Amino acid sequence: MNRFLTGALVLLFVCGTGSNVRGDDKLIGDWPLAGDTLDHSSNKLKSRARDIDLKVAGPSGQANTAGGFDGRSSVIEVDDNPALHLGTGEFSISLWANTQEKLDDVLGDLVAKYDPQTRTGFNLGILNLSGVTSTQSNHRHLYFGIDADKIDPQWTDCGRPGDNLYVCALCVYKGELYAGTFEHGADQAGHVYRYEGGQQWVDCGSPDSSNAVQTLAVFEGHLYAGTGRYLSAGSALPESPNETPGGKVYRYEGAGEWVDCGKLQNPKTGESFTTGGLVVYQGALYAGPSKHPGRGLYRYEGGKNWEFLGEPGHRVTFPVVHNGAMYFASLDGGGIERYDGQGKFAEVGKPEGITQSYGFAIYRGDLYCSTWPNGEVFRYGGGQDWINVGRLGDEKEVMGMAVYNGGFFAGTLPLAEVYRYDGGSNWSRTGQLDTTPDVKYRRAWSMAVHDGRLYCGTLPSGHVYSLEAGKSATYGHALPAGWVHLAAVRGRDHLRLYVNGKLVARSSQFAAKDYDVSTTKPLTIGFGPQDHFNGKLAEVRLYGRALTDADIAQLAKVKKSAAGQ
Numbered sequence: 001m002n003r004f005l006t007g008a009l010v011l012l013f014v015c016g017t018g019s020n021v022r023g024d025d026k027l028i029g030d031w032p033l034a035g036d037t038l039d040h041s042s043n044k045l046k047s048r049a050r051d052i053d054l055k056v057a058g059p060s061g062q063a064n065t066a067g068g069f070d071g072r073s074s075v076i077e078v079d080d081n082p083a084l085h086l087g088t089g090e091f092s093i094s095l096w097a098n099t100q101e102k103l104d105d106v107l108g109d110l111v112a113k114y115d116p117q118t119r120t121g122f123n124l125g126i127l128n129l130s131g132v133t134s135t136q137s138n139h140r141h142l143y144f145g146i147d148a149d150k151i152d153p154q155w156t157d158c159g160r161p162g163d164n165l166y167v168c169a170l171c172v173y174k175g176e177l178y179a180g181t182f183e184h185g186a187d188q189a190g191h192v193y194r195y196e197g198g199q200q201w202v203d204c205g206s207p208d209s210s211n212a213v214q215t216l217a218v219f220e221g222h223l224y225a226g227t228g229r230y231l232s233a234g235s236a237l238p239e240s241p242n243e244t245p246g247g248k249v250y251r252y253e254g255a256g257e258w259v260d261c262g263k264l265q266n267p268k269t270g271e272s273f274t275t276g277g278l279v280v281y282q283g284a285l286y287a288g289p290s291k292h293p294g295r296g297l298y299r300y301e302g303g304k305n306w307e308f309l310g311e312p313g314h315r316v317t318f319p320v321v322h323n324g325a326m327y328f329a330s331l332d333g334g335g336i337e338r339y340d341g342q343g344k345f346a347e348v349g350k351p352e353g354i355t356q357s358y359g360f361a362i363y364r365g366d367l368y369c370s371t372w373p374n375g376e377v378f379r380y381g382g383g384q385d386w387i388n389v390g391r392l393g394d395e396k397e398v399m400g401m402a403v404y405n406g407g408f409f410a411g412t413l414p415l416a417e418v419y420r421y422d423g424g425s426n427w428s429r430t431g432q433l434d435t436t437p438d439v440k441y442r443r444a445w446s447m448a449v450h451d452g453r454l455y456c457g458t459l460p461s462g463h464v465y466s467l468e469a470g471k472s473a474t475y476g477h478a479l480p481a482g483w484v485h486l487a488a489v490r491g492r493d494h495l496r497l498y499v500n501g502k503l504v505a506r507s508s509q510f511a512a513k514d515y516d517v518s519t520t521k522p523l524t525i526g527f528g529p530q531d532h533f534n535g536k537l538a539e540v541r542l543y544g545r546a547l548t549d550a551d552i553a554q555l556a557k558v559k560k561s562a563a564g565q
Contacts, residue, residue: 024543024545026543026544026545027041027042027541027542027543027544028041028043028045028083028084028091028542028543028544029041029043029045029078029083029084029523029540029541029542030540030541030542031047031076031525031539031540031541032065032538032539032540033052033054033058033065033066033067033537033538033539033540034054034058034064034065034066034538035054035064036054037049037052037054037067037076039078041541043081043083045078045079045081045083045084045523046078046079046081047076047077047078047079048076048077049075049076049077050073050074050075050076050077051069051070051072051073051074051075052067052068052069052074052076052526053067053068053069053070054067054068055068056068056536058096058483058536058538058539059096059098059483059538065538066096066098066536066537066538067526067536067537067538068535068536069108069526069532069533069534069535069536069537070532070534071105071106071107071108071323071531071532071533071534071535072105072323072532073532074526074527074532074533075524075525075526075527075532076524076525076526077522077523077524077527078522078523078524078525079522080519080520080521080522080523083544084113084523084542085518086113086517086518086544087516087517087518088512088513088515088516088517089544090490090544090545090546091490091542091543091544091545091546092541092542092543092545092546092547093111093124093488093540093541093542093543094539094540094541094542094543094547094555095110095111095486095537095538095539095540095541096483096484096485096536096537096538096539097110097126097483097484097486097535097536097537098481098482098483098484098535098536098537098538099126099140099479099481099482099534099535099536100481100534100535101283101481102282102283103128103280103281103282103283103321103534104281104282104321104323104324104325104341105321105322105323105324105531105534106128106321106322106362106530106531106534107125107126107128107140107479107531107533107534107535108125108126108526108527108528108530108531108532108533108534109123109124109125109126109524109526109527109528109529109530109531109532109533110124110125110126110486110525110526110528110533110537111123111124111523111524111525111528111540112124112125112523112524112527112528112529113517113519113521113522113523113524114147114406114519114521114528114529115519115520115521116364116406116407116423116529117422117423118149118519119147119148119149119406119407119469119470120147120148120149120516120517120518120519121146121147121406121517121519121521122144122145122146122147122517123143123144123145123405123406123528123529124143124144124488124528125142125143125528125529125530125533126140126141126142126143126479127140127141127142127143127403127449127474127530128140128141128321128362128530129361129402129403129447129448129449130217130279130280130319130320130321130360131277131279131318131319131320131327131329131359131360131361131401132170132359132360132361132400132401132402132446132447132448133318133358133359133370133399133400133401133445133446134168134169134214134215134226134275134276134277134278134290134317134318134359134446135168135169135170135171135180135215135216135217135277135278135446135448136171136216136217136218136278136279136280137169137170137171137172137216137402137446137447137448137449138171138172138448138449138476139217139218139280139478140478140479141172141449141474141475141476141477141478141479142474142475142479142486142497142499142504142505143405143449143472143473143474143475143497144472144473144488144495144497145405145406145452145470145471145472145473145495146470146471146472146490146495146515146517147405147406147469147470147471147515147517148470148514148515148516148517150469150470150471150514150515151420151430151467151468151469151470152467152468152469154431155418155430155431155433155456155465155466155467156465156466156467157199157463157465158195158198158199158455158463158464158465158466159198159199159200159201159463159464160199160201160461160462160463160464161179161181161191161193161195161201161462161464162181162183162191162193162201162203162462163183163185163188163462164181164182164183164191164462165182165183165184165232165237165459165460165461165462166181166182166212166230166232166235166443166445166457166458166459166460166462167179167180167181167445167446167457167458167459167462167463167464168180168181168182168190168212168213168214168215168230168445168446168457169213169214169215169216169225169446169457170216170446170447170448170450170455170456170457170464171216171217171218171223171448172218172448172449172450172476173216173218173223173476174476174477175475175476175477176194176195176476177194177195177448177450177451177455177476178192178193178194178195178204178216178223179192179193179195179201179446179457179464180192180212180213180214180215180216180225181193181212181213181462182211182212182213182214182230182232182240182459183211183212184211184232184237184238184240184242185240185241185242186240186241186242187242188211188242189206189208189209189210189211189242189244190206190207190210190211190212190213190214190227190228190230190246191203191204191205191206191213192204192205192206192207192213192216192223192225192252195450195464203256204252204256205256205257205258206258207225207227207248207250207258207260208227208244208246208248208250208258208260209242209244210227210228210229210242210244210245210246210247210248210273211228211229211230211240211242211244211246212227212228212229212230212246212274213225213226213227213228214226214227214228214230214246214274214275214276214290215275215276215277215278215287216278217278217279217280217285218280218478219278219280219285219300220285221478222251222252222253223251223252224249224250224251224252224261224278224285225249225250225252225258226246226248226249226250226275226276226277226278226287227246227247227248227249227250227275228246228247228273228274228275228276228290229242229243229244229245229246229273229274230274231291235441235443235459235460236439236440236441237439237441237460245271245272245273246272246273246274246275247263247264247265247271247272247273247274247275247289247293247294248260248261248262248263248264248275249261249262249263249264249275249278249287249300249306260304261300261303261304262300262303262304262305262306263304263306264287264288264289264294264298264306265294265306266294266296266298266308268296268308268311269292269293269294269295269296269311270293270294271293271294272289272291272293272294272295273289273291273293273294274289274290274291275287275288275289275290276288276289276290276291276315276317276318277290277317277318277319279319279320279321279326280321281319281321281326281341282341284299284300285299285300286298286299286300286319286326287300287306288315288316288317288319288328289315289317290315290317290331291315292315295311295314295315295316296308296309296310296311296316297309297310297311297316297328297339297345309339309343310343310345311345312337312345312347314330314332314333314335315330315331315332316328316330316337316339316345317329317330317331318358318359318360320359320360320361320362320367322360322362322367323367324340324341325338325339325340325341326338326339326341327339327348327360327367329356329357329358329359329360329369329370330356330357331356331357332356333350333355333356334350334351334354334355334356334357334371334372335347335349335350335357336348336349336350336351336357336369336380336386347384348380348383348384349380349383349384349385349386350384350386351369351371351376351378351386351388352386352388353374353376354371354372354373354374354376354378355372355373356371356372356373356397357369357370357371357372358370358371358372358397358398358399359398359399359400359401360401361401361402361403361408361410362403362530362531363403363408363421363529363530364529364530364531365527365531365532366379366380367379367380368380368389368401368408369386370397370398370399370400370401370410371397371398372396372397372398372413373396373397374391374396375391375392375393375394375395375396375397375398375412375413376388376389376390376391376392376398377389377390377392377398377401377410377421377427388425389421389424389425390421390424390425390426390427391425391427392410392412392417392419392427392429393412393415393417393419393427393429395412395413395414395415395417396412396413396414397412397413397414397443398410398411398412399411399412399413399443399444399445400444400445400446400447400456401447402447402448402449402454403529403530404449404454404469404472405454405469405470405471405472405529406469406470406528406529407420407421407469407529408420408421408529409421409430409447409454410427411433411443411444411445411447411456412444413441413442413443413444414440414441414442415432415434415442416432416433416434416442416443416444416458416459417429417430417431417432417433417444418430418431418433418444418456418467420469430467431467433456433458433463433465434458434459434460434461434463435461436460436461439460441459441460442458442459442460442461443458443459444456444457444458445457445458445459449474450474450476451474451476451505452468452471452472452473452474452495452505452507452508453466453467453468454466454467454468454469468508470515471495471507471508471510471515472495472507473488473494473495473496473497473505473506473507474497474505475497475499475504475505476505477504479499483536484499484500485498485499485500485501485555486498486499487499487501487547487552487555489546490546491546492512493509493510493511493512494506494507494508494509494510495507498552501552501553501555523542525537525540
């Protein structure tokens with residue numbers, strides 16, 4: 001056996017009966033999803049299924065050989081059983097996963113057995129984070145994590161990109177972490193930087209001469225950046241002498257080269273000088289300004305062309321995609337808007353006691369919103385209802401929020417603290433990131449999940465910080481649509497992820513004895529920390545042993561043969 005696989009945990013996508021692991025005596029659970037949702041292993045684990053379409057074709061193209069999951073309510077919930085108490089030992093999970101290219105929802109989670117109260121268990125899913133705050137920071141990124149209530153005692157300083165005062169955006173693109181910045185000087189402009197590890201950042205250039213790169217997103221295999229003139233007086237800092245307007249979107253071609261993709265402007269509301277968010281929805285790239293000039297929603301039509309789609313009478317900013325629609329925060333009173341993709345805006349209520357809403361997160365299937373002036377987070381209850389889930393310390397504003405390795409994290413102002421959600425109305429403080437003296441406001445604004453860690457960008461220090469909670473392996477490339485072969489390995493001291501038989505990511509080192517993942521919570525197929533799965537699954541299996549590299553290679557070959565590739 002490969003020395004890295006001894007004592008491994010493997011999450012594996014298996015195809016057909018040709019593999020030598022199908023009849024394994026260590027098989028704990030087997031859900032083929034070929035005509036039923038039952039466990040076909042000898043354990044006959046009891047489960048309940050909800051809203052699974054069993055009339056869909058699997059990887060081979062044969063009808064009725066996979067389960068369709070709707071991304072809203074579909075789930076298989078397997079009762080707890082002693083056979084599912086995996087402890088610190090070896091185990092493997094196998095499945096086939098299929099997703100669509102054009103999405104109107106996040107992709108959600110594949111398999112989980114996790115207790116959010118004790119922060120114990122494991123999760124496998126596909127991470128989509130938008131509305132964080134102005135940025136789509138992660139898009140179609142595979143992750144696998146374990147936890148036993150472990151977290152770094154403090155955040156790690158990852159350095160200051162350039163001469164910036166404000167890390168406006170963080171985004172993961174082709175396995176690399178990128179930062180968009182605000183730079184204050186009269187002869188300075190906003191830059192994009194790429195993280196090189198430690199405290200090192202590489203300058204990827206300035207898309208234009210405005211003072212800020214305010215938003216980033218990945219669309220059709222390219223990194224896009226929205227620029228702006230940031231009004232730093234809004235953060236109680238001296239105004240930048242650089243008054244060059246932004247309001248443009250650019251596409252990165254590498255080696256510091258940026259292609260102008262046009263300006264956000266229209267005859268009704270004018271010409272924008274800022275961008276307030278980028279997001280991919282239904283296969284198109286959308287944008288909106290964060291100030292009143294040019295306010296409204298725009299869809300990219302290629303070249304330098306943006307179609308103006310209207311506006312509800314106020315700014316629509318920081319978009320998130322959830323359950324078929326886009327939702328927008330409001331800096332004009334705090335009311336939340338929903339856009340249906342057909343040209344219609346609808347207000348879906350206003351969290352009580354707020355005057356501005358800032359960002360979004362999707363956690364355990366629900367939409368959450370961050371707000372000013374009481375430092376509170378609200379959960380959407382449907383209709384016009386927003387439910388208060390607590391205040392973060394004594395803070396005044398909550399901004400960037402992200403779901404990471406089973407947890408839900410949020411950043412604040414004026415102390416630039418980050419809190420983790422503990423359920424109910426309870427939040428626990430993980431640390432203060434920016435301690436710049438003699439300033440009124442400090443922001444923990446931008447967040448992204450990269451290389452198994454959570455990253456956060458700040459104002460006014462302009463530093464990026466990272467935190468590790470539990471252990472996770474993350475794949476920062478967009479997972480391709482269609483059927484794919486997935487594998488994740490827990491070795492003696494690392495986690496690993498495989499896509500189509502190839503090793504693509506690994507976690508940092510750990511001691512196996514520190515990660516007892518046993519929990520009495522049910523095993524869920526098609527649901528986890530972020531959302532219900534949106535796609536198709538087949539041949540979901542749980543093994544009480546670690547599969548080998550040879551197993552993974554064989555299974556990947558079988559998949560290609562069965563799919564006719």
